[in-house]
Amino acid sequence: MRQISVKEVEKTIYESFLKANTELPEDIAKALHCARDKETNELAKFALDTIIENAKIAKDNKWPMCQDTGMAVVFLEVGQEIAFIDGDINKAINNGVRKAYDDGGFRASVADPLTRKNTRDNTPAVIHYEIIPGNELRITVAPKGFGSENMSKTYMLNPTSSKEEIIKIVVDTVKEAGGKPCPPIIVGLGIGGTMEKATYIAKKALLRDLDKANEDPEIACLERQLLNAINNSMVGVQGFGGINTALGVSILTFPTHIAGLPIAINIQCHAARHYTKVL
Amino acid sequence: MKIKLPLKTKDIEKLKVGDIVYLTGDIYTARDAAHKKLISSDNMPLDLKNQTIYYVGPCPAPKDHIIGSAGPTTSARMDVFTKRLLELGLKGMIGKGPRSPEIVESIKEYKAIYFVTIGGAGAFLAEKIKEIVEVAYLDLGAESIKKLTVKEFPVIVAVDSRGDDLFA
Numbered sequence: 339m340r341q342i343s344v345k346e347v348e349k350t351i352y353e354s355f356l357k358a359n360t361e362l363p364e365d366i367a368k369a370l371h372c373a374r375d376k377e378t379n380e381l382a383k384f385a386l387d388t389i390i391e392n393a394k395i396a397k398d399n400k401w402p403m404c405q406d407t408g409m410a411v412v413f414l415e416v417g418q419e420i421a422f423i424d425g426d427i428n429k430a431i432n433n434g435v436r437k438a439y440d441d442g443g444f445r446a447s448v449a450d451p452l453t454r455k456n457t458r459d460n461t462p463a464v465i466h467y468e469i470i471p472g473n474e475l476r477i478t479v480a481p482k483g484f485g486s487e488n489m490s491k492t493y494m495l496n497p498t499s500s501k502e503e504i505i506k507i508v509v510d511t512v513k514e515a516g517g518k519p520c521p522p523i524i525v526g527l528g529i530g531g532t533m534e535k536a537t538y539i540a541k542k543a544l545l546r547d548l549d550k551a552n553e554d555p556e557i558a559c560l561e562r563q564l565l566n567a568i569n570n571s572m573v574g575v576q577g578f579g580g581i582n583t584a585l586g587v588s589i590l591t592f593p594t595h596i597a598g599l600p601i602a603i604n605i606q607c608h609a610a611r612h613y614t615k616v617l
Numbered sequence: 618m619k620i621k622l623p624l625k626t627k628d629i630e631k632l633k634v635g636d637i638v639y640l641t642g643d644i645y646t647a648r649d650a651a652h653k654k655l656i657s658s659d660n661m662p663l664d665l666k667n668q669t670i671y672y673v674g675p676c677p678a679p680k681d682h683i684i685g686s687a688g689p690t691t692s693a694r695m696d697v698f699t700k701r702l703l704e705l706g707l708k709g710m711i712g713k714g715p716r717s718p719e720i721v722e723s724i725k726e727y728k729a730i731y732f733v734t735i736g737g738a739g740a741f742l743a744e745k746i747k748e749i750v751e752v753a754y755l756d757l758g759a760e761s762i763k764k765l766t767v768k769e770f771p772v773i774v775a776v777d778s779r780g781d782d783l784f785a
Contacts, residue, residue: 381635381637381773384637384773385735388735388738388741388771389735389737389738391738391741392735392737392738392739392740392741392742395740395741395744396686396740399679399740401676401679401685401686401740401743402676402685402686402739402740403686403737403739403740404686404688404736404737404738404739404740405673405674405675405676405685405686405687405688405739405759406674406688406690406739407676407686443676443677443678443679443685444676444677445674445675445676445677445685445686445759446758446759447674447759454650456757456758458758485690485691485713485736488691516714516715516784517713517714517715517733517736517784518691518693518713518714518715519691520713520736520737576713576714576733576735576736577714577715577783577784578773578783607736607737608737609737
């Protein structure tokens with residue numbers, strides 16, 4: 339067994355959220371510049387220039403790029419040969435989140451769902467665990483803003499639904515969201531499994547680098563088809579029109595029941611923040 | 618185009634959908650929780666006449682600064698509260714994304730104006746904010762009502778006083 343102190347996990351969570359909220363991942367920054375080069379709509383150009391300058395200001399000053407520093411989503415892929423020592427792993431993760439949001443000057447955006455009383459420290463985090471072979475611990479943090487989360491949808495389609503129907507339902511979701519989720523967006527699509535499995539893999543799909551496609555060529559083809567269809571919708575940057583509604587579409591699939599076809603569409607704003615570290 | 622706040626009728630009338638405008642003067646912050654409180658209040662904590670509301674819940678101020686990241690939140694969530702505020706004299710709103718057809722109609726009826734600014738550009742926009750004063754509902758934390766003094770704060774006209782809509 340490999341022993342890992344939960345103190346080390348706490349430190350990693352702390353550093354990762356500080357970084358994720360202030361530094362845009364390289365692939366997203368590149369995609370924004372590329373979108374700016376192709377853009378012809380004047381208001382969309384104005385918006386992209388502002389977004390690009392904003393990322394620079396945030397990185398240089400270590401300020402959060404968006405005031406919605408999100409709900410703290412954490413993915414832990416835990417090698418099965420690992421034993422956590424020195425305390426409670428869930429508490430350690432939440433301690434890391436609490437300290438990062440306090441020290442980073444990030445907004446406390448988490449409240450009781452019914453009383454709406456703010457927890458004041460952005461905890462609890464949403465924590466997902468997976469057991470993997472080996473002795474490595476892979477920690478990914480993904481602060482998720484709710485302008486885009488609110489526009490996400492889950493559908494339980496019929497098993498006989500065609501690819502065209504899937505494309506239509508995704509494009510309709512993006513059109514209905516319009517400028518609300520801060521386009522250019524990234525669309526994470528979870529296809530298959532059960533209802534909760536579809537939403538989980540949709541969120542995980544958002545963690546993939548934009549320059550990488552799904553390994554299955556047929557699914558990669560569907561990703562390209564969807565990206566084209568979404569960008570043909572002309573919702574555009576911030577809903578101003580133009581050709582840059584989405585920077586990417588990322589699909590993950592899982593086998594499903596013969597009676598159904600769950601589809602989860604997780605919308606991500608252009609501030610697509612995530613950071614991974616392997617211990 | 619540069620405009621001084623509070624908004625004057627002649628300024629509102631000359632603005633058209635798609636115009637890029639730089640605002641200087643005072644605006645008030647209010648988002649979901651503050652709107653809910655405002656419209657059910659018997660004792661309004663501020664006079665909204667001719668004022669402009671910015672839909673924002675800023676980050677805490679970093680060291681040596683007066684405010685943290687402060688970009689717009691989604692305006693559509695405020696739609697259910699907006700008509701009441703327009704009745705009370707509100708003239709300007711700043712947020713992101715489209716409004717409901719009912720609110721576009723109300724903006725026309727009350728000769729008001731809806732601006733958008735750039736969602737996800739909170740660090741950039743914070744630099745345009747020069748003063749901040751807490752006004753009401755401090756218990757709401759980031760969602761409290763604050764008076765912000767802004768200088769050349771960039772916005773785009775999204776619904777003008779004729780009811781023309783950038784997103785329609």
